Amino acid sequence: MSSKESQLKESRMEQLAGVFFALLSLLLYFVIIPWQIESVRGAHPSPRSFPEVIAALLFVLAICLFISGWCKRSRPNQKIFRMSQEEIRQSIITFLVMTGYTLLLYVLPYIPVTMAALGVLMWIYGQRKWWKLSLAMLILPPSIYMAFTSLLKLRLP
Amino acid sequence: MKVKRFVVLSLVLLTLFALPVFCTSASGAYPDHAVTMIVNYSAGGGTDLAARALADAASKHLKEAIGITNVTGGSGTVGIAQLKNSKNDGYTIGVATLAPLAIVPWQLKVPYTPEDFEYLCAFGQYGYGLVVNSDSPYNSVEDVLQAAKKAGKMNFGATGYPQPFAMEALGKSVGVEFIYVNYADTAALITDILGGFIEVALCDQASFTSYVKSGQMKLLASATDKRWDSAPDVATLQELGYDVALLSYMGLCAPAGLDPAVLQTLRDAFAAASENEVYKEILVRSNLVYTYLPGEDYKKMVYEKYEEYKNLFSERKQ
Amino acid sequence: MVWSMLLDGFATVSMPENFIYLFGGIVIGLVMGAIPGLTATMAIALIIPMTYYITPTQSLIMLLAAYNAGTFGGSMSAILIATPGTPAAAATVADGFALAKQGKAVKAIKAALLASCFGCLFSSFVLTLIAQPIARYALKFGPAEYTVLMVFSLTIIASAAGRSLTKGLIGGCLGLLFGCVGMDAVYTTPRFTFGVLKLSSGIDLMVLLIGALAFSEVLKQAGHVRQAQNRPHLPAPACKEDSQFTRDDLKLSWKHWLRSSVIGCVIGALPGLGPALACWVGYDAAKRSAKHPELFGKGAVEGIAGAESANNAVCGANMIPLLSLGVPGDTGAAVLIGAFLVQGLTPGPLIFAESPQTVYNVYAGLILCNFVLFGVVWFTYRFFAAVARLEGSLIYPAVCVFCLIGVYALNSSLTDVWIMLFFAVVGFVLSRLEFPTVTMLIGFILSPIFERNARRALQLSFGDYGVFFRSPLCWAFWVITVISLVTILWGKRKNRELQDGL
Numbered sequence: 001m002s003s004k005e006s007q008l009k010e011s012r013m014e015q016l017a018g019v020f021f022a023l024l025s026l027l028l029y030f031v032i033i034p035w036q037i038e039s040v041r042g043a044h045p046s047p048r049s050f051p052e053v054i055a056a057l058l059f060v061l062a063i064c065l066f067i068s069g070w071c072k073r074s075r076p077n078q079k080i081f082r083m084s085q086e087e088i089r090q091s092i093i094t095f096l097v098m099t100g101y102t103l104l105l106y107v108l109p110y111i112p113v114t115m116a117a118l119g120v121l122m123w124i125y126g127q128r129k130w131w132k133l134s135l136a137m138l139i140l141p142p143s144i145y146m147a148f149t150s151l152l153k154l155r156l157p
Numbered sequence: 158m159k160v161k162r163f164v165v166l167s168l169v170l171l172t173l174f175a176l177p178v179f180c181t182s183a184s185g186a187y188p189d190h191a192v193t194m195i196v197n198y199s200a201g202g203g204t205d206l207a208a209r210a211l212a213d214a215a216s217k218h219l220k221e222a223i224g225i226t227n228v229t230g231g232s233g234t235v236g237i238a239q240l241k242n243s244k245n246d247g248y249t250i251g252v253a254t255l256a257p258l259a260i261v262p263w264q265l266k267v268p269y270t271p272e273d274f275e276y277l278c279a280f281g282q283y284g285y286g287l288v289v290n291s292d293s294p295y296n297s298v299e300d301v302l303q304a305a306k307k308a309g310k311m312n313f314g315a316t317g318y319p320q321p322f323a324m325e326a327l328g329k330s331v332g333v334e335f336i337y338v339n340y341a342d343t344a345a346l347i348t349d350i351l352g353g354f355i356e357v358a359l360c361d362q363a364s365f366t367s368y369v370k371s372g373q374m375k376l377l378a379s380a381t382d383k384r385w386d387s388a389p390d391v392a393t394l395q396e397l398g399y400d401v402a403l404l405s406y407m408g409l410c411a412p413a414g415l416d417p418a419v420l421q422t423l424r425d426a427f428a429a430a431s432e433n434e435v436y437k438e439i440l441v442r443s444n445l446v447y448t449y450l451p452g453e454d455y456k457k458m459v460y461e462k463y464e465e466y467k468n469l470f471s472e473r474k475q
Numbered sequence: 476m477v478w479s480m481l482l483d484g485f486a487t488v489s490m491p492e493n494f495i496y497l498f499g500g501i502v503i504g505l506v507m508g509a510i511p512g513l514t515a516t517m518a519i520a521l522i523i524p525m526t527y528y529i530t531p532t533q534s535l536i537m538l539l540a541a542y543n544a545g546t547f548g549g550s551m552s553a554i555l556i557a558t559p560g561t562p563a564a565a566a567t568v569a570d571g572f573a574l575a576k577q578g579k580a581v582k583a584i585k586a587a588l589l590a591s592c593f594g595c596l597f598s599s600f601v602l603t604l605i606a607q608p609i610a611r612y613a614l615k616f617g618p619a620e621y622t623v624l625m626v627f628s629l630t631i632i633a634s635a636a637g638r639s640l641t642k643g644l645i646g647g648c649l650g651l652l653f654g655c656v657g658m659d660a661v662y663t664t665p666r667f668t669f670g671v672l673k674l675s676s677g678i679d680l681m682v683l684l685i686g687a688l689a690f691s692e693v694l695k696q697a698g699h700v701r702q703a704q705n706r707p708h709l710p711a712p713a714c715k716e717d718s719q720f721t722r723d724d725l726k727l728s729w730k731h732w733l734r735s736s737v738i739g740c741v742i743g744a745l746p747g748l749g750p751a752l753a754c755w756v757g758y759d760a761a762k763r764s765a766k767h768p769e770l771f772g773k774g775a776v777e778g779i780a781g782a783e784s785a786n787n788a789v790c791g792a793n794m795i796p797l798l799s800l801g802v803p804g805d806t807g808a809a810v811l812i813g814a815f816l817v818q819g820l821t822p823g824p825l826i827f828a829e830s831p832q833t834v835y836n837v838y839a840g841l842i843l844c845n846f847v848l849f850g851v852v853w854f855t856y857r858f859f860a861a862v863a864r865l866e867g868s869l870i871y872p873a874v875c876v877f878c879l880i881g882v883y884a885l886n887s888s889l890t891d892v893w894i895m896l897f898f899a900v901v902g903f904v905l906s907r908l909e910f911p912t913v914t915m916l917i918g919f920i921l922s923p924i925f926e927r928n929a930r931r932a933l934q935l936s937f938g939d940y941g942v943f944f945r946s947p948l949c950w951a952f953w954v955i956t957v958i959s960l961v962t963i964l965w966g967k968r969k970n971r972e973l974q975d976g977l
Contacts, residue, residue, distance in 0.1 A: 013908060021645055028652070036667045045933065047659035047666055050926045051652060058648045064641045081908065087698025091903070094697045095896070098690075098875060102892050114876055121872030125697075136869060144880055200520035201810035206817065209524045228887045230676040232658075235888070238672060265665055265675055312935055317663070338934045339661055341927070344803050348746045351800060354617035355935060367801050367816075371825040439527065442816050 006088070008081040014069025021062035028055040093124055114141035187247055187419050191222040194409075195243075195251035197236025199229045203363040203443045204407055207281050208252050210440070211409075214433035218426040232317065233257035234267050237410075241269040245412040247419035250277065253410040259462035260318045263470040271459050275420055277409040278427045279450035279458070281440055284362025285320060285380035285403045287394075290350050291373055293357075298327070298378050298397055301357055305333040312336050314346045314358035319403050322469060323380045323394070324359050326401040350374060366444040383446065404462075406448070408455045424452050480832065481603065484839030487832075488536060496533040497840055500540030501848050507541070508548020509859070511558040511685055511874075512881015515545025516807045523814050531818040531833050536840030538814050542807050543790045543841070544848050546750055547591040550783055554583045555709070555862050556874050558689030562680045563750035563789075565916060566758040566782035568688055573774035578710040580863045581718040581856065586779045588852050589720060590732055592845040594784035597736035598743060598791030599841040602798075610799035613744045618932035619942045621747065623952040625925035628752070628917075630959040631759045635913045637772070640967065643914045646905065650918020653678060660927040661934065673890040680751060682882050682891045683919060686898030687905075687912055690878050693871050694903045708870045709863035728780035731761040735781045739788025744795045747924065749805030750786040755917050757785025763962070791841055797822050798834060 033051050072078065101117040115137045122133055194212050198204045205227065212223040228236035233254055240251035258271055287298060295301045305311040305328070313324050313335050321337040328335040338355060340346035343364045349355045351373060359380060366387045368374040379385050379393040382402045394401045409427060411420070430436065431449045440447050450458070487493060500522075507518040518541045526534035549560030554571035567587060574583040601609070616624075629647075636643020656667040657677030668674040712718045735757035742753040761781025762771045771778045793804025801823025803809035815822045826834055862870070882895045906912050936942035943949055 017642075017908065032667070036665075036669065045930060047662055047664055050922075051655050051666070054648050054651050054655075058645065058652075061641055061645045061648065065645065068639075068641060079909075083907070084698065090697035091694045094694055094875070095900070098879070098896060101879065102889060102896070105889060114880075118872050118876055121875060122868055125868035125871060132869065136873070140873065140876065144876070148880065148884060200517070201523045201813045203813070205520075206524065206813055226887050230886060230888070231672045232676070235673055235676075235886075239887075264663060265672070266670065267672065310937075312937075336934070338931060339663060340931075341658070341660065342747065344746050344809055345927075347802050348614060348796075349617060351802065352614040352617055367821040367823055367825075370821060371801065371823045373800070373823065435527075439817065442819050443813070444816070 005082050005084050010079040010081070011069045011072040011075065013081060014065050014072065016069075018062045018064075018066025018069055021065065022059055025055045025058035025062060028058070090124065094121065097121055097124070111141045111145055114144070187416075187422060188219055188221045190248070191224050192216075192219065192247070193224050193226055193249050195236045195240050195249065196225055196227050197229065197233040197252055197254070197257065198227070200227045203445060204252065204254065204281075206443050207407060207436075207440055207445055210436040211280055211427065211430055211433075214436045215426045215430035218429045219422070231257075231265065231267075232261050234261055234265065238268050240410065241273045241412055243412050245275075245414045247411065247415055247423065250409055250411045250423065252407060254283075254407050255405040255459065255462060256318065258408075258459050260466050262463070263466055264318070271456075271463050273413050274410040275413055275415045276452040276456040276459070277411060277420075277423050278431070278452050279406040279408040279448065279455040280427065280431055281407040282381070282383075282446040282448040283405040283407070284383070284385055284444075284446050285323065285405075286360060286362060286365065286369075286385060286388075286391075287323075287357065287377045287380060288350065288360050288365055288369065288374045289357050289377060290353060291375050292353070293375065295357070295377065296375070298394070298399070301377065302327065302331045302333065305335065306331055310334045310336055311357065312338050312355055314338050314340050314349065314355045314360075316340050316343050316346060316361065319405060319466070320359040320361075320380075323401050323403050325473075327394070327399055330399055362446065363444045381446075386441075386446070387444070404458070406450065406455065406458070407445075408450075408459075420452075477603070480835040481839060483832065484835035484837075485843065487532060487836050488840045488843055493530075493533055493536065493836075493840075496529070496537040497540050497844055497847060498851075500537035501544040501844060501851055504541030504544030504546075505548040505848075505851070508545030508560045508564075509551045510881060511552055511556075511560050511689060511877055512681065512884050514561045514681060514885075515542050515549070515563070516810060517885070518542070518545050519807060519810045519814070523810065523817065526814055527817050531815075531820055531830070532836040532840070534814055534818060535811075535833070535837045536844070538811060539790070539794075539837065539841050540844040540847070542811075543591075543595050543787060543844055544851075546787050546790055547588065547783070547848060547852075550587040550591070550779075551584060551859050554580055554587065555859065556689070556870065557692040558874060558878065559684050561750075562684055563754050563786035564782075565684050565688065565751065566754040566786075567779055569772045569913070570775050570778035570782075572692075573772065574776070574779075575709050575863065577717075577774055578712045579717040579774070580709055581712065581860050582716075582720060582724070582776070583779060584852075584856050584860065585720040586724060586728065586776050587783045588849060588856075590728065590735075590780045590783035591787040592849050593732045594736045594739055594787035595791050596842065596845045597733075597784075598740045598788040599838065599845070601740050602791050602794050602841070603838045606795045607799045609744050610796045610802075613746070613796055614800070615946075615948060616745055617946075618928040618935060620946060620948045620952065621745075621928040622925065622932055623943060623949045623956070624745075625921055625928065627952050627956040627959060628756065628921050629925070630956055630963065631755060632914045632917050632921075633960070634759050634763065634963050635755075635911060635917060637911050637913075639909075642910045646910050646912065646914035647918040649901075650915035650920075651922040652918075653683070653915070654919045654922025655926070657923070660923075661930050671890065673886075673888055674894075677923070678894060678919075679885060679891060680920065681885055682895050683898050684916070685878050685882055686895035687902030687915065689874065690895060690899035691902030691906060691912075693874055693878075694899060695906065696871060708865060711864070724776050727777050730764070731757075731777050731780040732784045734760055734764070735785035736788040739785035740792040740795075742785070743789035743792025743804045746796055746802050746804055749793075749807070750789040752920055752924075753789045754782040754786040755913075755920070758782040760785075763966075768966075794837075794841070798826060798837075799824065 033048055097120055104113045119137045196205050196208045216223045228239050234257045237253050237257050243249035289295050315321050324335040350358055369376045370387055376388045376391045380403050504518050507513040508515050519538050546563050549564030550567040552558050552560040553564040553568040554575050557568055557572040559565045559568055571583045632647035658675055659666055665675045738757050739753045742748045758781045761777050762768045765777050793808040796802045796804050797808045882891050902912050932942050
């Protein structure tokens with residue numbers, strides 16, 4: 001098991017986050033809000049007012065965060081955010097599997113896709129016992145399917 | 158080794174289950190399996206209850222079950238959009254009320270037009286009315302208009318279109334501006350009227366009948382083409398001399414391009430179903446107005462209203 | 476008079492043909508509440524069409540029992556798999572799951588159960604005894620009053636911010652922004668919908684919760700599960716007390732039960748709020764009055780006590796405006812109106828004249844269902860808790876599958892699933908960097924209520940900002956808000972060591 005880690009000191013994190021949110025709030029104010037919300041003539045408060053106020057607030061807070069990170073940069077016992085290679089990999093794979101699962105549901109019926117997804121996920125999480133894998137894969141999706149369609153009369157893909 | 162076995166097994170299972178997707182459906186008399194009805198409002202609401210009751214009645218005539226799916230959102234448009242994209246083999250139909258077909262397209266960008274559907278029937282009518290709090294000093298539409306004229310403008314509450322058009326027409330007739338205060342949530346409108354925070358509202362019959370019956374609110378006039386069943390001595394706006402009547406229906410549609418024989422079967426089934434006693438009873442209890450329009454008539458109405466609202470909305474944008 | 480009708484009510488409800496509906500309602504509610512994605516409100520909505528053929532008493536007690544049981548059921552999945560089964564259980568996730576990770580899952584379940592039953596019992600009694608005056612008073616709340624109430628609720632964001640006020644406020648801002656997605660309240664033009672039709676009705680709270688709480692939790696745990704291969708996903712209890720609700724726990728909790736039940740009653744009686752808001756306000760109130768607030772979020776039984784009694788108190792309290800005025804207290808009660816109508820009854824003042832005995836049967840049923848719920852869970856919790864002993868590598872994939880199907884089932888929409896995935900990433904990143912996701916959730920819940928009411932108040936007053944300072948209720952809430960802010964900031968100054976940055 002590799003123990004390579006990504007590390008991020010807290011002060012740095014706060015600075016980076018501060019910059020990120022500041023940029024986000026500017027993007028919101030000048031780009032996204034005008035793009036998404038029509039301006040209504042003469043209306044006050046208009047549909048844009050509330051989001052604009054929040055974006056402005058976000059900007060101020062982002063600056064505060066940045067300053068806080070800056071002031072801390074030489075503090076000795078900072079919290080360090082760690083994430084091992086393993087964690088990063090597993091999280092990303094899980095996310096990708098779920099994304100793939102969702103995409104497949106547009107085309108294929110529910111039961112086989114869920115079976116496959118369950119199998120893959122369990123595999124990734126280290127389950128190797130044959131019988132446990134098959135049991136879960138074979139029992140869970142059909143039971144979910146039946147419960148939702150007959151009891152709740154919902155249509156599944 | 159184990160990995161290979163696992164992969165092979167998964168592939169086999171996947172193919173086994175995916176096969177039915179590629180098989181053509183068994184040919185036989187329509188319908189030979191259950192039909193799905195998409196309801197574009199949430200479960201438990203007035204439209205949903207009526208639709209379920211009708212579906213129950215119709216399934217006896219079709220000799221197949223009709224299953225309901227609620228697809229909500231976008232003021233009723235998401236369900237209709239999904240109906241448009243469904244297969245037009247007659248196994249998917251949906252509730253298509255007038256508002257999302259003819260009105261909402263002028264407010265939101267929707268991915269469909271009235272031409273994307275075949276019309277089965279219209280099965281219920283929404284009633285509307287002008288209400289005030291029971292303590293209100295207004296006892297007639299005249300009173301309201303007089304007061305508005307004196308003040309120069311007046312707020313009114315409504316939960317969505319087409320209600321505001323009625324108030325605007327009323328206002329124009331006496332040269333007064335009625336300002337539309339939107340209440341997306343009917344319960345909020347009810348509490349504000351009862352609490353005296355808003356003076357007058359153009360509401361829908363289904364949600365407000367109980368308050369009129371209990372005396373908490375006064376119905377000044379019915380805003381549709383009929384009087385309210387629960388308040389038969391209150392006149393309609395048209396009877397009072399104002400040229401305004403809001404018409405909105407609950408209807409059933411199927412995706413366009415449906416086989417004409419299938420279309421006819423469905424239309425017949427629902428025509429028969431609308432005579433069903435249990436269904437009528439539920440309609441009455443949900444305070445909806447019983448009505449029945451055959452498919453062709455509903456289609457004509459939708460097209461008419463579509464044009465009408467297009468003009469109304471573009472007028473006001475100026 | 477009241478007592479005799481009430482006793483009659485108890486007699487009627489205990490008859491086997493009626494009791495079975497009560498029982499059935501509880502079971503259905505429990506199961507649907509516990510499954511993430513199926514909410515208590517959904518349970519009611521699906522049961523209603525079936526109630527046409529049974530008597531009013533049977534249908535109403537079944538529905539109310541389902542609603543109550545569902546609100547509790549959500550906390551079970553919150554505790555065992557960090558996924559709130561209903562939005563009302565969102566506040567229980569933090570402490571509940573933390574307790575579960577310490578091997579005290581059963582204790583947490585029992586704590587939630589007791590708090591829930593207490594909350595609903597309390598509000599049932601309030602409902603039975605003083606419904607009408609409360610309902611009439613609740614009518615005095617207009618848009619301006621709601622707005623100031625929301626301003627007060629916004630201070631909860633600051634209180635929930637924990638160590639870093641700045642990060643908490645940023646989370647709150649994000650939540651407020653996400654709450655703006657949908658149609659504008661006044662002009663009904665779409666906002667932030669990016670052309671996606673589904674978004675024009677806004678982001679569903681449940682979708683956001685499952686994404687930001689449950690699925691992001693899965694992503695967080697993803698890295699560790701492989702190593703913990705065959706070990707159960709939750710540790711076993713270390714000692715007997717870990718599985719019991721001890722006297723110490725009771726001593727800690729009972730005051731929170733009372734306080735949060737009152738809060739829940741107030742929120743339930745005011746139309747337009749609901750258990751989702753109540754659980755956070757109750758949680759926050761518990762935290763502020765606790766001796767060791769820093770334990771909240773790490774496994775404080777008091778947190779569960781506060782959250783759960785508040786959200787179940789709403790179940791009883793939202794019947795107050797419903798029965799007295801015919802106005803629903805929240806969406807669950809709104810769906811119940813349909814149930815009344817189907818039976819040919821009209822909720823509102825008339826119902827006391829039309830069929831008073833039905834009303835008292837409902838009261839009796841509501842009171843009784845708490846005891847039945849308690850009994851049912853007391854005998855079956857082991858079954859639910861067995862989930863804790865399953866391996867991580869089985870649980871987490873199953874949770875993923877349930878998250879997806881649950882979100883899909885809400886609106887039969889795959890778009891919702893994409894929204895959930897989006898929030899999973901957001902939640903993952905935020906919580907990894909120690910931004911409190913709680914503040915985002917609260918901001919999201921409050922944003923629409925606040926903005927809608929503020930703008931409506933301004934519309935009704937024709938633009939006059941003075942409307943927010945006119946009525947005595949408004950002033951009362953301004954005062955409470957100021958007090959709240961002062962106490963929060965004061966508290967943060969006192970505990971400087973625990974504060975981080977600003």
